[in-house]
Amino acid sequence: MVARRRPTMKDVAEHANVSISTVSYVVNGSGPVAPERRNRVLDAIRLLDYSPNESARSLKRRSASTVAMVIPDLTNQFFAMVAEGVQRAASAVDVLVVLVVPDATEVPEENYAKLLRSQRVDGVIYLSGTGSMPAAIYDLARSGPVVLVDEQIPGRDLPAIVCDSRRGAREVAAHVLAQGHRKLAVIGGPPALWTAQQRLAGYREAFAGAGIDPDEVPVYAGDYRQESGFTAATRILSGPADKRPTALICANDLMAIGATECLKANGLSVPEDMSIVGFDDQPISSLLTPRLTSVRQPAHDMGFRAAKVLFDLLEGKDGHVADQLPAIVQIRDSVCPPREDS
Amino acid sequence: MVARRRPTMKDVAEHANVSISTVSYVVNGSGPVAPERRNRVLDAIRLLDYSPNESARSLKRRSASTVAMVIPDLTNQFFAMVAEGVQRAASAVDVLVVLVVPDATEVPEENYAKLLRSQRVDGVIYLSGTGSMPAAIYDLARSGPVVLVDEQIPGRDLPAIVCDSRRGAREVAAHVLAQGHRKLAVIGGPPALWTAQQRLAGYREAFAGAGIDPDEVPVYAGDYRQESGFTAATRILSGPADKRPTALICANDLMAIGATECLKANGLSVPEDMSIVGFDDQPISSLLTPRLTSVRQPAHDMGFRAAKVLFDLLEGKDGHVADQLPAIVQIRDSVCPPREDS
DNA sequence: GGCTACTATAGAAACGAATCAAGCACCTTC
DNA sequence: GAAGGTGCTTGATTCGTTTCTATAGTAGCC
Numbered sequence: 193m194v195a196r197r198r199p200t201m202k203d204v205a206e207h208a209n210v211s212i213s214t215v216s217y218v219v220n221g222s223g224p225v226a227p228e229r230r231n232r233v234l235d236a237i238r239l240l241d242y243s244p245n246e247s248a249r250s251l252k253r254r255s256a257s258t259v260a261m262v263i264p265d266l267t268n269q270f271f272a273m274v275a276e277g278v279q280r281a282a283s284a285v286d287v288l289v290v291l292v293v294p295d296a297t298e299v300p301e302e303n304y305a306k307l308l309r310s311q312r313v314d315g316v317i318y319l320s321g322t323g324s325m326p327a328a329i330y331d332l333a334r335s336g337p338v339v340l341v342d343e344q345i346p347g348r349d350l351p352a353i354v355c356d357s358r359r360g361a362r363e364v365a366a367h368v369l370a371q372g373h374r375k376l377a378v379i380g381g382p383p384a385l386w387t388a389q390q391r392l393a394g395y396r397e398a399f400a401g402a403g404i405d406p407d408e409v410p411v412y413a414g415d416y417r418q419e420s421g422f423t424a425a426t427r428i429l430s431g432p433a434d435k436r437p438t439a440l441i442c443a444n445d446l447m448a449i450g451a452t453e454c455l456k457a458n459g460l461s462v463p464e465d466m467s468i469v470g471f472d473d474q475p476i477s478s479l480l481t482p483r484l485t486s487v488r489q490p491a492h493d494m495g496f497r498a499a500k501v502l503f504d505l506l507e508g509k510d511g512h513v514a515d516q517l518p519a520i521v522q523i524r525d526s527v528c529p530p531r532e533d534s
Numbered sequence: 535m536v537a538r539r540r541p542t543m544k545d546v547a548e549h550a551n552v553s554i555s556t557v558s559y560v561v562n563g564s565g566p567v568a569p570e571r572r573n574r575v576l577d578a579i580r581l582l583d584y585s586p587n588e589s590a591r592s593l594k595r596r597s598a599s600t601v602a603m604v605i606p607d608l609t610n611q612f613f614a615m616v617a618e619g620v621q622r623a624a625s626a627v628d629v630l631v632v633l634v635v636p637d638a639t640e641v642p643e644e645n646y647a648k649l650l651r652s653q654r655v656d657g658v659i660y661l662s663g664t665g666s667m668p669a670a671i672y673d674l675a676r677s678g679p680v681v682l683v684d685e686q687i688p689g690r691d692l693p694a695i696v697c698d699s700r701r702g703a704r705e706v707a708a709h710v711l712a713q714g715h716r717k718l719a720v721i722g723g724p725p726a727l728w729t730a731q732q733r734l735a736g737y738r739e740a741f742a743g744a745g746i747d748p749d750e751v752p753v754y755a756g757d758y759r760q761e762s763g764f765t766a767a768t769r770i771l772s773g774p775a776d777k778r779p780t781a782l783i784c785a786n787d788l789m790a791i792g793a794t795e796c797l798k799a800n801g802l803s804v805p806e807d808m809s810i811v812g813f814d815d816q817p818i819s820s821l822l823t824p825r826l827t828s829v830r831q832p833a834h835d836m837g838f839r840a841a842k843v844l845f846d847l848l849e850g851k852d853g854h855v856a857d858q859l860p861a862i863v864q865i866r867d868s869v870c871p872p873r874e875d876s
Numbered sequence: 877g878g879c880t881a882c883t884a885t886a887g888a889a890a891c892g893a894a895t896c897a898a899g900c901a902c903c904t905t906c
Numbered sequence: 907g908a909a910g911g912t913g914c915t916t917g918a919t920t921c922g923t924t925t926c927t928a929t930a931g932t933a934g935c936c
Contacts, residue, residue, distance in 0.1 A: 198651065200892055211916045216894060223895085224914060246654040247598060248892035250589035251921050258632070258654075266618050267817060272608040280638040283645075288632045288654060290600070296622040303625075309540065312588040312600075312630060449821055475609060479791055481823035542922055553886045558924060565925090566884060590922035593891050 199240040207236035219244060250311070258288040259502060260313040262304065264321025265417075266293060268446065269474040270491050271319055274341055277495025278317055285503060294321065301328045308336035315502045317341060317495075320385055321416075337505040341498045342489070344386045351505065351513050353498040357387055357471075360487040360519030361394025361443075362401075364469045367485070367521060368439045369402040372529045373467060376404075377437040378411045379424040379447050388413075391443045391471060410437075414447045421450025429458055438466060438530035445470035445477045445486055448526075452480070467527040482525035489519050541582040549578035561586060592653070600630040601844060602655040604646065606663025607759075608635060610788065611816040612833050613661055616683055619837025620659055627845060636663070643670045650678035657844045659683060659837075662727055663758075679847040683840045684831070686728045693847065693855050695840040699729055699813075702829040702861030703736025703785075704743075706811045709827070709863060710781045711744040714871045715809060718746075719779040720753045721766040721789050730755075733785045733813060752779075756789045763792025771800055780808060780872035787812035787819045787828055790868075794822070809869040824867035831861050 201219075205212045210229055217223030218233040225233070236242070250256045261278055263271050275291075282289045290313060294300040305328075307313050315336055318329060320343035332338050333350055340352035368376070378395055381388030396406035412427060414420035421442060428437065442448035448470030452462050462468050462482055470477060473488035494517060501513055543561075547554045552571055559565030560575040567575070578584070592598045603620055605613050617633075624631045632655060636642040647670075649655050657678055660671060662685035674680050675692055682694035710718070720737055723730030738748035754769060756762030763784060770779065784790035790812030794804050804810050804824055812819060815830035836859060843855055 198653070202892080212893080213895075213916060214914090217915090220894080226914065229914085241651070243648055243651045245593070245892050246652045247589050247592035248921090249894080251587070251593055251892080251923090252894050254921075256589060261633070266608070266614040267611050269609050269611075272614055275633065276608050276635055276638050279633055279635045283639040288649075290630045290632045291603070291617065291621055293618055293621045293625075296618050297625040306585055307630075309583070309585045310588045311540070453821070476818045476821070479795070479818070479822060544922080554923085555886065555888095555925080556884090559885095562924080568884065571884090587922050590891090591924080593893090593922085594924045596891080 198245070199242045200245065201242075203240055204233065204236045204242050207240060208232040254311070255314050255506070256288075256311055257286065258290060258313045259315045259317060259499070260290050260292050260304070260307055261317045261319070262292045262294065263319050264294060266291075269476065270445075270472045270489070273491035274319060274495035274498075277492040277497075278499045279495075280492075281496045281499035281503070287503070301331075304328060305331045305335045308332065314506050315339070317498050317502055318343070320387075337502060339498045339502045339505070341494055342387055346386075351501055353494050353501065353513060354386075354516050355489045355494070355519040356516045357390040357489075357519055358394040358397070360489070360521065361391040361471065362398045363394075363521045364471070364485065364487050365395045365398030365441055366401065367523060368441060368467060368469060368527055369398060369404075371439075371467065371527055373437075373439040374404065375435070375437045375530075376409050376439050376441060377428050378409060379414050379421055379440060379442045379451060380411050381414060381416050381443040381447075383413055388416075388443055395441055414443070416444050416446060418446045418450040418453075421447030421452075422454045423450075425451035425454035429454070429460075436466075439527065440466060440468045442468065442470050445472045445474045445484060448484055448486070449477075449480065452484075452526075463526050463528040464531070467530070469527060473522050478522075478524065485524045485526045486522050487519050488522050490517050493517060540587070541584045542587065543584075545582055546575065546578045546584050549582060550574040596653070597656050597848070598630075598653055599628065600632060600655045601657045601659060601841070602632050602634050602646070602649055603659045603661070604634045604636065605661050606636060608633075611818065612787075612814045612831070615833035616661060616837035616840075619834040619839075620841045621837075622834075623838045623841030623845070629845070643673075646670060647673045647677045650674065656848050657681070659840050659844055660685070662729075679844060681840045681844045681847070683836055684729055688728075693843055695836050695843065695855060696728075696858050697831045697836070697861040698858045699732040699831075699861055700736040700739070702831070702863065703733040703813065704740045705736075705863045706813070706827065706829050707737045707740030707783055708743065709865060710783060710809060710811060710869055711740060711746075713781075713809065713869055715779075715781040716746065717777070717779045717872075718751050718781050718783060719770050720751060721756050721763055721782060721784045721793060722753050723756060723758050723785040723789075725755055730785055737783055756785070758786050758788060760788045760792040760795075763789030763794075764796045765792075767793035767796035771796070771802075778808075781869065782808060782810045784810065784812050787814045787816045787826060790826055790828070791819075791822065794826075794868075805868050805870040806873070809872070811869060815864050820864075820866065827866045827868045828864050829861050830864050832859050835859060 201212050201215045205215045215233055217225050218230050279289050316332055316338045318338055319341045340350050342354055344352045380392050399406045399409055412424035414424050440451055448468050452468055455462055455466055470484050470486040473486040477484040477486050543554050543557045546557045557575055559567050560572050621631050658674055658680045660680055661683045682692050684696055686694045722734050741748045741751055754766035756766050782793055790810050797804055797808055802808055812826050812828040815828040819826040819828050
């Protein structure tokens with residue numbers, strides 16, 4: 193049970209009676225080797241159970257074949273699905289994905305950039321989260337390639353994979369309006385985040401399209417967490433009952449769930465007393481009662497593409513990202529026409 | 535925008551007019567350095583924005599300060615929570631966690647062990663999944679330290695962090711029995727998995743305790759996925775109506791959810807027509823209608839401890855794991871007494 | 877003042893793999 | 907038969923650290 197030294201190229205070379213360089217050429221296919229010797233090397237590799245030391249490789253090649261993925265919250269299924277997409281793309285090219293969860297990390301801000309500078313990772317996939325930290329992103333992007341997912345930063349144009357959030361938002365809102373709702377309220381995301389802005393803009397377009405002055409519709413800023421949906425709903429219910437909205441438009445599912453909880457806790461039923469829509473279409477959303485009407489983003493695909501773009505970037509293939517992925521409304525049971533008397 | 539060469543210890547040494555070794559001593563605090571020179575070095579480091587090349591370090595130190603975490607399914611919130619716990623423990627000691635999702639990985643089996651052998655990671659935290667692959671685990675454990683989470687392998691005694699699943703299972707089942715149910719069915723996990731065996735054993739203990747012959751209670755084997763819960767429930771409903779169970783005991787929440795969906799789809803209501811319990815207590819389970827009665831496992835803590843044990847192992851501190859964590863029944867709304875006539 | 881006993885420092889040899897430049901066969905071709 | 911290829915092979919160097927060993931400098935002690 194002694195932890196014996198792992199075999200190195202030198203061992204393989206001796207076993208096969210060739211030079212170290214030859215072994216290297218065989219392993220990487222990077223040089224000409226006569227068939228007979230190649231087989232001798234291959235045999236020795238198998239016999240010794242050799243695999244190349246990746247630290248040494250990284251050192252020599254100046255690349256770690258590893259990328260970091262910054263995820264604000266793993267228990268949010270949207271992020272989890274993006275992560276799986278990233279993982280799929282990465283494993284296909286034998287790149288490792290290291291997980292970074294800011295909330296579970298000591299001094300996160302400083303650390304991201306350090307990760308890149310110390311060359312432990314070659315690049316970063318950044319899912320923007322419940323808060324915002326644009327400063328940290330700039331820092332990051334100065335130290336190495338960064339691809340954003342579902343986020344865009346106005347000034348700097350960092351590569352990003354995004355959805356047509358605005359359109360999706362416009363369409364859910366239009367769906368709500370089509371049911372006859374005229375008194376609405378929005379529970380938005382963190383105003384600093386691009387997605388929050390886009391979704392809000394989409395909602396407002398729909399309002400305007402239905403002849404409602406967007407500025408008349410109250411917007412409560414949440415942080416994409418369930419609890420903030422609950423809080424916002426509480427505030428909404430605290431207003432005078434006759435001015436109460438008949439539909440709640442939430443910028444993500446988690447907040448929609450929180451808001452629903454609040455309504456239920458106050459004896460209101462969804463959608464009869466108040467309609468609700470979300471955004472993201474997490475798998476759980478279709479399991480709730482009522483099944484939540486939401487906007488589906490192709491999370492898995494977004495992660496996959498983000499990873500691809502990052503890899504292109506790492507290979508110097510200035511991989512520009514032009515297209516947005518579609519966001520598709522999923523109509524379910526959480527919206528119905530408003531009561532006659534409201 | 536030219537990618538300038540990152541500064542090395544040599545650069546720092548020249549800037550500070552000291553030798554490379556001195557810089558190394560300062561960076562690692564591993565040797566005596568006069569205060570005045572130490573400051574010169576520190577200044578140079580700041581000035582050049584130096585951070586040590588981790589590949590070179592790993593090579594020299596023979597350790598990557600990185601561990602792998604094998605997770606069968608990220609969208610399962612239980613796993614996600616374990617992952618966050620692992621991440622928290624790792625970031626505290628500056629260890630990187632690389633994500634491995636077998637389903638999203640090409641030729642996963644071979645790759646795990648290779649990961650260890652190539653010294654890209656120092657150890658592995660293994661969450662056993664929807665299927666089983668004991669062979670792969672043995673392979674792994676031969677190449678380096680492995681810590682299991684919520685799993686145990688009979689023959690080999692690999693370090694593992696587990697819950698008292700059996701007790702938790704016994705207690706939920708007892709709760710169901712206490713409501714007066716006598717006709718039951720179990721939807722179990724993959725029979726090869728330790729957790730599935732433990733939970734089933736716990737259920738049977740409870741049955742026996744209530745004077746029911748455990749062998750009379752039918753067990754349907756699922757795979758811990760939602761769909762298998764649905765399938766099992768379909769089979770259960772296809773039997774003669776008078777022999778139909780009044781309560782369904784599911785070995786995890788996802789399958790309980792699937793089963794619930796099936797019942798609803800067949801016009802049955804939960805818990806009035808059939809009671810249901812799960813296991814794991816995922817956050818979403820308390821949001822469903824009815825709120826699912828389940829057994830909570832301290833997922834976050836399990837991940838955290840598993841990581842700690844692995845780190846101890848890596849430091850040679852043969853960290854034995856004796857204690858099991860508790861699993862606590864969460865009583866909610868998915869269980870009620872059976873109808874009189876059944 | 878010569879001896880040990882330190883301390884702080886510098887030098888140099890690893891760690892394991894990639895790769896450039898050079899060498900050595902062997903074969904054309906005139 | 908010499909000049910010039912072509913195709914394999916190898917030795918040596920390099921990547922950026924860590925760390926062992928040697929050395930210079932200072933102090934302590936009789």
